Amino acid sequence: MPNDHNHDHSSGDHHHAPKVRSENEKVVLVAFLLTFSFMLAELIGGLLSGSLALIADAGHMLTDAGALALAWAGFRFGRRKSDDRRTFGYMRFEILAGFVNAVTLILLVGWIAWEAVMRLIAPSPVLAGPMLVIAVLGLVVNIGVYWMLRRGDRDHVNIRGAMVHVLGDLLGSVAAIVAAITIWLTGWTPIDPILSVLLSVIVLRSAWMLLKASMNVLMEGAPNNIVVSDMQQTLVADVPGVEDVQHVHVWSITSGQPVATMEVRLSDSADPAATTAAIKHCLSTTFGIAHATVEIDWEHREDDCVLIPD
Structure with a gap:
């Protein structure tokens, strides 16, 4: 019987994908609701004050909200059991969401760099007072969201992706505060695009690491800790x-x-x-x-x- 083989699987029911912790799904959902709600508030504040910086940061938070929504969808689909067509279940959907997060971050960094150059060429007036108030509120919201995500499974590619997004916006809020204070005291508006570019470099590094991690899984590469x-x-x-x-x-x-x-x-x-x-x-x-x-x-x-x- 030379053609008989031993296909031996590890203990446990291998016909079902591993369960995703429900805590991850709840954390990401609440983080999405907070981020999306404040994004709307920041957009309205930017329109009322005429601050392009706040409108741009609202766009950043919209991207964060989209990343969190993708992460939540990944966990939601990931809890589905396997079937005859997807014998490992839907866990890979989370990696797809992480890949989209990384690509979105890289595109966002490119957009921020472009906007920064345009603002340096043609500076726009900024109302420092409203900008400072909204930036401080944004910092509080982002700290809360980041703290919530840290309570989740930080080894998960989607939690990491969401944390990178929120960390980028948290640093953006700090930059907005510094820029608002500088503009308020000196009237020097180029500080806003300059700080945006510096922070984008940090975000780009994290996005690149996330992209490589998700691509390795999608390409079915061996985990980094296994040779x-x-x-x-x-x-x-x-x-x-x-x-x-x-x-x-x-x-x-x-x-x-x-x-x-x-x-x-x-x-x-x-x-x-x-x-x-x-x-x-x-x-x-x-x-x-x-x-x-x-x-x-x-x-x-x-x-x-x-x-x-x-």
Whole structure:
């Protein structure tokens, strides 16, 4: 029976995607409502005061609200169970949302840089008083939202993406306060676009890291903490009965959910069931992989070829 294989999965029901913590969904939803509500207030304040800086910051907060809405949708869809077409469930939707967040941030930074150049070329009048009041209120709201997001699962790509958005707007509120005070005291309006560009550089770095992380998952790359060659060497060295490990594939279904498949060649004296259990234990404890499919190379064990049940 050389064509029989052992497809051994880790313990647990692998027919259902891991549950997303409901706390994440609630935190992101409340953060979205706060951000969207203050965005409307800031937009109205900007229109009434004629402050382009506040209108631009309202646009920034609108982007934040969109990112939080995407994150909430990711968690909402992520709780759906798997079906015949999506055997791992809908967890990957969260990574798609994180990718959109990163791309949006990069585009936003480009827009801010363009606006900053335009304002340096043709400065616009700014009412420092209303700008300062609204910027302080925005800082309070952003601190509250950021604190709420920190209570969620910060290892989640969507929580990280939302935090990057809110952190960018929090720093934007600080810059607006500094700019408003400077304009109030000196009348020097170029301080506003200059600070916006400096803060955008910080946001761009975080956005780039988020983009790389989400792209790695979408491209089914190995998690950053796992080196396939090291995994092969560890299994051969630490698991008795394992002579060779080939055809290794490691990827992530979503943030923090690595999976692996591999083919192993066993020694003649090794017990297939016991050795497979030892491989699973090593993958779980050493590499954090709780879901693995292990196929045994039976071509070198023709006399012992049996089908090992899950």
